[in-house]
Amino acid sequence: MGRSSRRWLFPLIGLAAAVFFLLARPVGDVAAHANLSRAEPAPNSELPESPERIVLWFSEGIEPDLADIRVLNARGDSVDHDDVTTQGNPVESVSVSLPDLDNGTYTVSWANVSTVDGHRVRGSFLFSVGEAISGEVELPSQPTFSNPQEPYLRWLVLLGSLSVAGGLVLELAVWRVALSVIGGGVSFITVKRRVWWLYLAGILVLGVSSLGQLLSQSGSTFDVSWIDALGEPVCDTLETDWGRSWLWRAGFFLVLSAALITRYVRRNGRSERPDGGNAVKADYAAYAALGASLLLLAPITFVSHAGATPDLAFPAQLSNYLHLLGAALWGGGLIHLGLAVLPALRGVEAGYRREFLAEAIPRFSVVAIVGAALLAVSGLFSAWAQVTTIPSLGVPYGITLIVKTAIIIPLLVLAAINHRWIRHRLARDDNASRWLTRTVIGEVVIALFVLLLAGVMTSMEPARQVAAREGRGLPNGFVGDTISENVVIDIAVEPAKTGRNQVRISLTDRNGTPLTDATDVRVRLSFLEEDLGELPVPLENVGNGVWVLNDAVIALVGVWQIEADITRLSGFDARAAFRFEVLAGAGSNSGAIRPDKDLGRVLLGVEIALIGVVLLAVGVPLGGWYERRGVMFMAPGTAAGAIGAGLIVWVQFFAPVSVYLQTNPFVPDGDSLAKGKVAYEAVCSVCHGEGGKGDGAGSVSLYPPPANLPVHVPLHTQGELFEIIRIGVAGTAMGPVSGLTDDEIWHLINYVRTLEAPGLQ
Template identity: 30%
Template sequence: MLMTMKRWMHRAVLLAALLLVFVHGQAAAHANLLRATPEPNSVHPEAPPEIILEFSEALEATGSAIELLDAAGQRLTTPQARVDPADATVMRLALPRLDPGVYTVAWRALSAVDGHLTRGVYPFIVGRGVATPQVATSAGPEPGNFGEARPLDVLARVLALIGGALVVGGFGMHLALWGPVRATLRLPPESGDRRLGRMVAVGLGLLGGGALLALLAQLQALGSLRTLGALLLESRFGGDWILRVILLELLAVVAHRAVRRGDRLLLLLGLALAGGLLATTTALSHSAAVKEDRAAAVLNDWVHLAAASLWIGGLVHFLIVSVPALRSAPPDRWERGLGMLVRRFSVLGIASVVALIITGLYSGWLHVGSIEALRATAYGQTLLVKLVLLVPLLGLAGLNLLHWRRRLGTAESARHGFVRTLRAETVTGLVVLAVVGVLTGLGPAKSALEARQTAALTLRETVGPLRAALTLRPPRPGPARFEVVLTDASGDPYDNARRVRLQFTPPDPSLGASEATAEPQGGGHYVAEGAFLSITGRWRVELQIQRPDGYDLFTRYDLTVDQSVQPAANETGGSGLGNWLGWGLIGVGLGVTLLSFWLRRQREFVALSVLVLAIGILLLVTGGLQALDLTALSGAAASTTNPVPPTDASIARGRVLYGQHCAACHGATGRGDGPAAAGLNPGPADLQVHVPLHTDAAIFDWITNGIPGSAMPAQGEAIRPEDRWNIINYLRVLVSSPTGRGE
């Protein structure tokens, strides 16, 4: 019988390999914004009649929306956005009459293909001469949609994966391995059934909890409980969720009767229902968004998930059902039965690993596609973590297969060694499933990399009489193209700049700033290229426009550099706090999950669960401490960057304050030749020399606290913080002015 199983296994593997050789497709995954009308950052003399957004996938009418916000962030009253009935990839919003100003489009897209939710914002302008805020846009899909895993969603996926493995592995192991071994050893027919019932009950509980959390996560993403009815009844996610709940209810009834009666047909029915539950998971997987051969891609995901569930769930069954049942048998049957189980499980394990390798390679080709995508995306990095964890998992499996299996009949210590290694293998397998839960919550690496490479980040500022748009291509660390577009108040290109200079100040200003000159390209375009944003953190990019017909113009852009480049948010610590709290809850959830496996003599599970719980609690405490330190974070941010934009009003205010507090010593031109300078020793610093050499933060500190050993007094009490920054903005103009007088 064993040889027959091996022959059929080899044939199935060969057939699967041949089928996968001929399948192909291109994954998109997630409904990502492709085109927008009006375009991001576009300027319109008159308001456009409607907003038209085109996405990479068909949309659900429920959960997809467009909102329009004015410059104050207030939502405007508009008709409800609608998905185009002729083309479900297009969403439209009719616009009312709009006054001149800056408007922000906030969109939300619920994919009808895979149920994932994406969102984004971009600005457009109505009317000429309107001042524009610093806003980022993306010419392609929003990069943030690919690298963010929502904690509640991840926890739901982890619970569902572990629960599915327990149910599939429990039924499969009981049918294929434990049942025949129990009959051969002539053990009582009900031997192990009670423990199987507990295992399946825990699995069903985790599946139910995962389904509930998945619904809550989707409602959280949509932002309203009022969408619950429409979400369940009108969306693909809702139909899949209802089917999952129905299968769970049927499976609970079948499992209860199958365990009580020991009926093989009911066990088979339970295994089939469990396979259907896995199908509800893969129906909304990344492969559901494949452009071609979608059925083959989804089937590949199902085979991959089923193989993993049989292997890891089978390990749990082996450990908490089969081994305890054998230990209660006479010693000769314990030894013989363990050997039979190991031989049979080896066949199941090898078949599962082969299936995982084949389907995993295909999924990797489909959703990753390159070493760069594996290295540079959140999906790829999480996949690497999974692959690293597979090394000890396969190592432990090999140790059991090649070492302990041959020694099971020689000594009791060998059997104990086998069980210890089995426990370690089981725990490692459950951790791998947890990592897979994170992985499935991220956008595919191939799509994320393509979005990052084709996307552009555009920031706009009004600088005196000019508008300056700074575009980064691509918006990520490393080599990039920095494009500056200058236009006047009427929207015409400004070509008269003598020099356009970019200065890049890193997160640690003490490292020094780097500079680049943007070369003129004609039509108001100036371009610089280089890897100026080279380390992660909060950067300041200053733009200086030297004009032959007036004083130099300055503006500043604050950027946060991580895996991508984004406009820097106010550093309040909120995002970090949410992540710490979310992952802390995941740690607690995993600890409770592992505790549920505890049976007698499984002390290792208790110890591991306590460890995971401790880690989760530690993360929660860390998040709480971070929340208490928000004020300190905000203060640190203020001490390193100038929060006051160098507008005309700021520079004018700074000129007045400089005359009141500084000119007596430093002089009208900053040369250190003011009327009070003659009586000072050492004399005042020459600002024309020193200001270009130092950061805004350093000058702010000197104005606030003075300079020890010099006549520079502390002005922290006399000048408000905002006015100190205004003075600094004026100093930047003063030292760059052709007349040396800031005019």
């Protein structure tokens, strides 16, 4: 391994360690800002008797020591037992016990601190005992920012960290290499001095803003001023998840600062050649500083929205890290190019200046193209993860994202002008260098504003959460219709929220005439995200072909399935099935809009593969596999392409799924049941019999005898049934069923589940 290769080990180790931190950091099902998801009793509920406890569930993990619930009577006196307890790991529910309350209206006041972004959230709601509520409150809207300083502090943290990291890349991969190529004429020490002052400014900005974040976070968490936060509040904050991420950042900051100071003290970056040129020595401290700066970006990612993306925390965090890396390569490099390197060339003789720029700018273009590509592909993933739906663009986060994207357009235009027009004239036209300086300064100004908007966005609640809470794009109740056995079945579930619901089924013929020959109508409600069991529930005939079930209790937010069985005098029984989304009946619906887990993993694979394509596209003009510069891009590009493609294939075909929680991808409608019946008659009926009772012709000599399906099927989840059919049951004649595809097995499961249904046995 050559000396140059050994130097680059430091930043490579930094990158690898950053990814390791992202992988090693434990994550739960979180959502950025711990808002109220549901409560027992529900907000604004009227209870006949006093509850034993108040239980609150939140949309993400919260700090257990900073959670609080108070129950107040109409006079404002606390009436709870002051014994707040927490459940879960991470903690997502909090409860407090109550005495036997007198009749009256009570207020539940709660507060928490998120384990992800450290934001403190408060709220309250009413409930009554033995009488109507004397007033009604809406859950208070959360402020746009947890404190007014947060966007600016986040902006300064981004500015300091990205400028230092980008400046180190620019130095080690661009201008120092250009100086060593062209020889004398451009003073290395002149450029280095200006760059050093910019490093110092970046370190000061990062250090001061990080301390400001700690004081601001402590003050916001404990409702004290920054001055009063010094001492115990700061110590307590450092014991939270947010505080531990801050400590990691502080540690990497100290390593970065030490490496830069070592460089300054030793001054080993320059030695004079006899011809007056510039011979750049191995500067291991610079590469160590670059590695530390890359590591420092990981703790920033920990407390971002990415760390609170439900079911996709690691993919979102990795994408966010790549986004920061791209911003450092392009934006951080621009800052150093525009504020340090180009100003240092003003006193240099025109010929040497043109020679230097002709060598340096093409190298920076390569770095900037890679950075812009990282920003683009990772930005698309992040936007999808935090916005998810088109209506979510109408909330403050979404609007800011649109503005940020629009402002990037002139930045791209200026970059294209530099790359396509100015860059090619630098070697022969001195005016080109002046235009380069102007356009780069313009890019720097726009980049600073884009970073400010990034600080604003990362201080806001994600768009999908706000949109979900406001009901943007969410259904109000569920309505579905289908035709079975020439019966038009209309099903309505209102309000399709947790709590009590009404199920209404209307039966007509194809001409719209009400059908009155139904003797029994039953529904089964099943939660698809967890096995809660299911029982057929009869509906009441209210006449004119309408059947109603009042007070159907739906307990959980998520996807539910409703199946209706209609028994008729004519014998032509009908059946219908639908799936629908259930929202929180009261409180917060912050988790109602969630990015799809499998789609997210596929998109991550696409993102990594696209990055690989960009690296390959950059490497080919640089010589491909035949030149050292080309190999520096071809090797990681090939690896990224392979990893991305492999991830896509793995998710599509090999990703493990919990057998217990597997969900049948097919609704048990008429088409699915018909296919399932064909499969049953082909492979099952010979042993289990026509009705599934284990009395088929082939069952006579079997021991143990075949299972009675109407009895045994309800005892298993659909995922377990799938595995039983696919691999069989040890110790019985039930072996693996061959000749059926996975889809046919799922249709078969839908069919055998009807064997216990009234009228279908």
